[in-house]
Amino acid sequence: MTDATNPSDQPWRQFACMFCGHVYDEEAGDPDSGIAPGTRWEDIPEDWCCPLCSAEKASFTEV
Amino acid sequence: MTRSTVDLAQKDRGVLFDADEEARAAGWGTADPYVHLQKLYDGPPVVKGALEDLMGIPRQYPTDLWPGEVYSILSFDAVNKAFMDRETFSNRVYEKLSKPAMGDTLLNLDGGEHKRLRDVAKPWFKPSFTDGWWTDKWIVDAVDEIFDRLTAKDHADLNLELCAPLPMSVVSTGFGIPAAEALEFRKALLMHGTPEEMAKGHAHATTVLTGLMDERRAVPGDDLISRFVHADIEQEDGTTRKLSPAEVMRYCFLIIHAGGGTTWRQMGITIMTLLNHPDQMAALRADRGLMRQAIQEVTRWYPTDTAFLRYVEKDTVLEGVAMKAGSIAMLCLGSANHDRKQWDDPDTFNIHRAVKRHFAFGAGAHACLGQHLSRQEMEVALGALLDRLGDLRWDPDFPPAKMGGGTLIGRGPDALHVRYTPLPK
Numbered sequence: 001m002t003d004a005t006n007p008s009d010q011p012w013r014q015f016a017c018m019f020c021g022h023v024y025d026e027e028a029g030d031p032d033s034g035i036a037p038g039t040r041w042e043d044i045p046e047d048w049c050c051p052l053c054s055a056e057k058a059s060f061t062e063v
Numbered sequence: 064m065t066r067s068t069v070d071l072a073q074k075d076r077g078v079l080f081d082a083d084e085e086a087r088a089a090g091w092g093t094a095d096p097y098v099h100l101q102k103l104y105d106g107p108p109v110v111k112g113a114l115e116d117l118m119g120i121p122r123q124y125p126t127d128l129w130p131g132e133v134y135s136i137l138s139f140d141a142v143n144k145a146f147m148d149r150e151t152f153s154n155r156v157y158e159k160l161s162k163p164a165m166g167d168t169l170l171n172l173d174g175g176e177h178k179r180l181r182d183v184a185k186p187w188f189k190p191s192f193t194d195g196w197w198t199d200k201w202i203v204d205a206v207d208e209i210f211d212r213l214t215a216k217d218h219a220d221l222n223l224e225l226c227a228p229l230p231m232s233v234v235s236t237g238f239g240i241p242a243a244e245a246l247e248f249r250k251a252l253l254m255h256g257t258p259e260e261m262a263k264g265h266a267h268a269t270t271v272l273t274g275l276m277d278e279r280r281a282v283p284g285d286d287l288i289s290r291f292v293h294a295d296i297e298q299e300d301g302t303t304r305k306l307s308p309a310e311v312m313r314y315c316f317l318i319i320h321a322g323g324g325t326t327w328r329q330m331g332i333t334i335m336t337l338l339n340h341p342d343q344m345a346a347l348r349a350d351r352g353l354m355r356q357a358i359q360e361v362t363r364w365y366p367t368d369t370a371f372l373r374y375v376e377k378d379t380v381l382e383g384v385a386m387k388a389g390s391i392a393m394l395c396l397g398s399a400n401h402d403r404k405q406w407d408d409p410d411t412f413n414i415h416r417a418v419k420r421h422f423a424f425g426a427g428a429h430a431c432l433g434q435h436l437s438r439q440e441m442e443v444a445l446g447a448l449l450d451r452l453g454d455l456r457w458d459p460d461f462p463p464a465k466m467g468g469g470t471l472i473g474r475g476p477d478a479l480h481v482r483y484t485p486l487p488k
Contacts, residue, residue, distance in 0.1 A: 018420050020430035021147055053430050054189030061420075 004029065004038030015041055015060040020053035024060060067204040068232040069246045070212065071223050079253060080227040082328055082468030082475035091469035092121040096369045096397050097410070099470075103398055108138030109384040114370055114393040114471065123471045124372055124393065128159050131375070131389035139402035139422075141382045142394045145373055146426035149173060152373035152392055154429055160372070166309070168317045169432065177428065179297050183306065184314065184432060187290060193436045200285070201237045202440055205229055206447045207488070214451055214485035218458055221479035225448070226330040230440055234322035234433075238315060239275050239286035252320050272315050276308060288315065318433065326437040328367040328468065328475030329423075333441055334448070335464050335476045336361050336412055338457060343414050348449045357414040358441050359421075364412045366423035369397040370471045396422040452483035 004027045006012070012027040024030060024044075029037035033051055035044055041062075048057050077084060086093050099118035103110075114135040115122045126133045136142050145152040157171035169181055186192060209229060213219050235245035248271055251264035275288050283289040291311045295303040306314070337344040337357075347353050375390040386392070400421045401409040407416075424431035431437070448455065457463065461480035468474040 016420065018418070019424065019434060021143060021420060021426040023147075049189060052428060053432075053434070054185055055435070056190055 004036075006038060013041060014063040016063050017050040017053060017055050018059040018061060019055045020050060022050050022052040023063065066208065067201070067236060067242055068208045069228045069242055071228050071246070073220075073223065075246065076223060079250060080223055080327065081477065082331075082473055083477055085473055086467070086469040089469065089472075091123045091472065093467050094120050094470050095466060096470050096474070097365075097401070100395070100398050100401070103135075103137055104401065104403060106137070107384075108136075108141040108382040110135045110137065111384065114395055118470075120470055123469055124370070125159075126372070126391050126393070129156075129374070129389065129391050131387065131391060133391045133393060134375075134381075134384065134386055136381065136392050136394045137398040138382065139399045139405045142396065142399035142422055143426060144381060145392055145394050146422065146429075149428050151376055151379050152394075153376050155374035155376070156372040156391065165316055165320075166313045168313050169429070170317065173428075175299060179299075180310075180314075181428075181432065183291070183294050183296050184318070187287060188432050188436055190435045190439075193439045197233070197237060197436055198439055198443060201233045202229075202443050205232045205236070206443050210447045210451045210488075214488075217485060218480070218482045221334055221448075221481055222331050222476055223478070225444060226334065226479070227327050229330070229444055230326035230437070231323040233440060234319055234436075237287055238319060239279065239284060239288040240271065240319075244271065249319070249323055252316060268316070269312065272312055273308070276311055287318075291315070321431075322433050322436070324473075325367055325431075326433075326440055328473060329362060329437065330441050330444060331476045331479060332365050332367060332466070332474065333358065333361045333445065334479055335466065336365065337445075338455070338464075338479075338481070340412055343412070344449075344455075347414060347445075351446065351449075353414055354442055354445065355438075356416075356418045358438055358445070359418045360412065360414045360416060362423035362438075363400045363406075363419075363421040364409075365466075365474065366396050366400065366421075367468070367474050368423075368472050369474065370395045371425060394422075396425075451486050451488065452481070453486045455481055455483045458482045 015024045026040055027037060029035045029039045030051055046057055083093055099120055103117060110117060111134055113126050113133045117135055136145050153173050154171055161170045169177060172180060209225055231245055231249055232242050236242050240248055248268055251268040276292050279289040280292045283293060291306060291314060294306055296306055297303050347357050371394050373392045373394060375386050375388055375392055377388045379386050403409060424434035458480040464476045464479055466474060467477050
């Protein structure tokens with residue numbers, strides 16, 4: 001389904017945008033924004049925005 | 064001197080800046096929604112039947128335009144699922160609600176077509192742009208001008224003298240429409256009155272925008288019309304083209320219409336709520352770090368729009384209730400924002416509670432494009448209100464402010480008569 005690799009074997013996490021509810025799934029990534037599948041939340045650049053409403057990364061909380 | 068804003072007078076109130084008059088003009092009832100939603104809070108999350116019927120109020124949304132069943136979506140989880148699943152719960156309802164008057168806009172489009180059109184304007188409404196360009200270029204000057212007028216005296220109707228002119232002025236001038244023309248433009252846009260008056264108004268708005276578009280195409284300025292006429296839109300095959308004049312026009316109509324109305328009412332709700340909770344207003348005045356969560360809390364507690372519609376595209380089951388394709392789902396933001404499973408004591412206004420996601424600005428692909436701008440305007444305006452209007456209190460010479468507007472659409476206070484001690488900037 002995805003090309004995500006999970007070398008740490010830690011469960012994939014999801015983070016939801018506070019303002020529009022969009023969910024970032026670590027396994028799926030956000031390829032349209034240049035974030036590859038399998039990218040852990042901590043590794044997403046701080047200037048990344050919600051692809052739906054452009055809210056900042058800091059506006060997301062773990063689901 | 065009025066340069067950035069429209070200076071409104073009581074004669075301008077009419078149907079443009081009076082939530083109850085706006086509701087009556089649309090044929091809506093004005094009962095308070097939360098009185099009638101109470102009885103639904105402990106019931107099922109999804110119920111067959113129109114929301115108005117369940118609440119025991121006159122019908123407001125024209126759900127009988129569609130032949131299918133109507134379902135009311137009431138809980139936080141159910142509303143969230145519906146908002147986030149746009150393939151099942153689409154915006155096709157707006158084909159009948161908004162398209163006849165406004166043409167194809169973000170409201171009625173879905174899927175790739177919606178995303179490609181929304182992507183054009185998305186950069187101009189993201190937080191870094193609203194906190195930067197919009198604030199520095201438009202909001203601060205407008206707020207300063209309004210508060211210079213307010214602090215020349217010691218009493219005002221903040222509905223008419225702050226809440227109404229600020230968002231209308233900001234969004235109009237941000238587009239490139241001079242403040243002096245913003246009121247006439249808005250009157251033309253809102254299309255109230257006889258069919259002849261509406262046609263004349265639409266023609267006037269079209270003429271103004273067409274002229275501005277031609278000017279900016281030739282000589283771009285630092286405004287949204289310039290950005291729109293020079294923007295690229297991606298097509299389905301991946302190539303790009305410019306927006307057509309008609310597409311720019313429709314985008315302008317939508318943003319100026321939406322941006323001037325909803326923030327006006329929500330700002331009024333915010334000020335009314337704070338004045339009715341003086342201890343919390345004092346806490347906010349003392350600690351501006353509470354500002355963002357205060358605005359989040361008031362929009363949760365009392366959003367200006369209580370419910371939105373969606374069209375059910377395929378047979379589905381939501382929280383155990385089966386719905387056939389062709390049904391209408393009424394997503395109740397009001398009940399979802401007061402879901403007892405999500406918030407402790409949700410009927411109480413409390414700016415100190417932990418911030419949590421809610422649905423005042425919708426959710427999903429159709430979440431309000433202008434929500435960050437709306438919150439930014441409210442934040443700057445509230446900051447100035449707390450800084451410049453000392454000892455702010457209700458004016459005893461007027462009846463208490465009353466929340467009005469359509470029960471499901473367009474809630475807002477009738478007037479906000481206050482007294483204060485003007486403070487220097």
